[in-house]
Amino acid sequence: MLKQQQSQKMMQKLSPQQIQLMKLLQVPTDMLEQRVQQELEGNPALEIDEHQNDEEEKEDPLEEEYLIGSEESEKKEEDDEELNDPDFEDYLEEYLGNDEASYKLEVNNYSPDQEEKTIPVAVESSFQEQLERQLGMRELTEKEELIARQIMGSLDDDGYLRREPIALADDLLFAENIRFKEADIVRVLEEVVHSFEPAGIGARDLRECLLLQLDRKLQSEDVQQYYEEKEMKSLKLAHRIIKDYFEPFSKKHYKKLIRQLNIFREDLKEATDEILKLNPKPGSVYASSSKIKKYVVPDFIIENKNGELELRLNSRNAPELRINKEYKNMLEAYSASKKDKKQREAIMFVKQKIDAARWFIDAIRQRQDTMFKTMYTIMNYQEDFFLTGDEKRLRPMILKDIAEITGLDISTISRVANSKYVQTEFGTKRLKSFFSESLQTQSGExxxxLEVKKILTEIIEAENKRKPLSDEKLKTSLQDKGYNIARRTVAKYREQLNIPVARLRKEI
Incomplete structure (x- = not known):
């Protein structure tokens, strides 16, 4: 039997405008121009204002780097069947009586003639192009060249061959319909690819990579001519260590090596110095130049003016926008003409586009206001750091702290902090780097x-590298400085700082 029942529940729904603002808050400055361009392409009622009056006055200190000239648009939902609603007539009168909606995002002292739209990038040969050039200088059979190209195409960015010969043989069978023996692939790898520059290309692991470089050095006429007898001895010892004692060497079991090789500590140190001159990632020499480097564009700029911090938004790359005049003229023509149904339907489309343009302009304004308000609060909260640049003076700060001061939601603060950077006189910093948990000292402070990590780093940098400090001793050192910390926490912070354990920090 069917039963009707009433229930009451509270639900919160975000409006399209709020969703748009949330998305814009996540967009960093270097991608804002692209986002604005997408909106321009999708909404003909929005256009770039190329003749903005340069003498317009700023409205609000929070908007010192941009100007908003639009009033909030009416957000009414209209049905196609309610075209005669008097609210629509009010909308026309209100819109036609308002000034054009626009905003300015460029700094006043920065002219378009000064703006560099592109960053010149030097033309360099890629990793694969360098290998192709060297391959072209070798006299190979057709099958050998096929194998060499397959190997070259299978190298990673570091120059290593991570795939097994049987897998390369399967790839060649599938691509060329030719069956190759594993021995043929290994021969081409060792005789051809391993001879390419830089030495170490095509190595299957770190040990082989270092051995290839040492072999090349020992066979080099320049090395034999200019290296002294003592240096050649160190080079040969380095080759022997990598070839026969790689595991104890990689684990820094130096006492064991000295005993097994029957050498002095000084001999081991000189051999180790030769090994440290080698490149563990030979392909990175070319791989790094083949990729487009990503440049960090700061979203905020903080300057120290005689002890007073000044914050501004970096908005120089954003264009000036306004409502398209033709759309305004269409509304004016509509208001002065007879209003048949077809014309009213067309004008409803115009109204929707104008509303969308106004919402976007308003979202941009709110984005800038929210970003400035958040960064201004962070700047005041971490004033000691921005004045001195000393990371040890950073205060404990979590998202909730900034949310409570600004009155904004924690999720909003998170969106602002995500992928944003601030330029200071001490370098460009990621906003997220200012957020950290707190730790209580022995005095209760x-x-x-971040301060504890900075002190930990300084302790490790100052330690005796022959007898590096264990996590237990690091804990004791921090406790002596007044930091109440456990050994497990020390280990966690050390790993977060990418600092290896004591055994791997040991030097000869």
Whole structure:
């Protein structure tokens, strides 16, 4: 039996405008121009204002780097069947009586003639092009060349061959319908690819990579001519260590090596110095130049003016926008003409586009206001750091702290902090780097975990590298400085700082 029942529940729904603002908050400055361009292409009622009056006055200190000239648009939902609604007539009168909606995002002292639209990138040969050039200088059979090209195409960015010969043989069978023996692939790898520059290309692991470079050095006439007898001895010892004692060497079991090789500590140090001159990632020499480098564009700029911090938004790449005049003229023509149904339907389309343009302009304004408000709060909260640049003076700060001061939601603060950077006189910093948990000192004072990590780094840098400090001794050192910390926490912070364990920090 069917039963009707009433229930009451609370639900929160975001409006399209709020969703648009949330998405814009996540967009960093270097991608904002692209986002604005997408909106321009999708909405003909929005256009770039290329003749903005340069003498317009700024409205609000929060908007010192941009100007908003639009009023909030009416957000009414209209049905196609309600075209005669008097609200629509009010909308026309209100819109036609308003000034054009526009905003300015360029700094006043920065002219378009000064703006560099592109960054020149030097033309360099890629990793594969360098290998192709060297391959072209070798006299190979057709099958050998096919194998060499397959190997070259299978190298990673570091120059290593991570695939097994049987897998390369299967690839060649599938691509060329030719069956190759594993021995043929290994022969081409060792006789051809391993002879390419830089030495170490095509190595299957780190040990082989280092051995290939040492072999090349020992066979080099220049090395034999200019190296002294003592240096050649160190080079040969380095080759022997990598070939026969790679595992204890990689684990820094130096006492064991000295005993097994029957050498002095000084001999081992000189051999180690030769090994440290080698490149563990030979392909990176070319691989790095073949990729487009990503340049960090700061979203905020903080300057120290005689002890006073000044914050501004970096908005020089954003264009000036306004409502398209032709769309305004269409509304004016509509208001002065007879209003048949077809014309009213067309004008409803115009109204929707104008509303969307106004919403976008308003979202941009709110984005800038929210970003400035958030960064201004962070700047004041971490004033000691921005004045001195000393990371040890960073205060414990979490998203909730900034949310409570600004009155914004934690999720909003998170969106602002994500992928944003601030330019200071001490370098460009990621916004997220200012957020950290707190740790209590022995005196009961709350300090930032960033401060503890900075002290930990300094202790490790100052340690005796022959007898590096264990995590237990690092804990004791931090406790002596007044930081109440456990050994497990020390290990966690050390790993977060990408600092290896004591055994791997040991030097001869």
């Amino acid at each position: 709350e300090v930032s975990t």
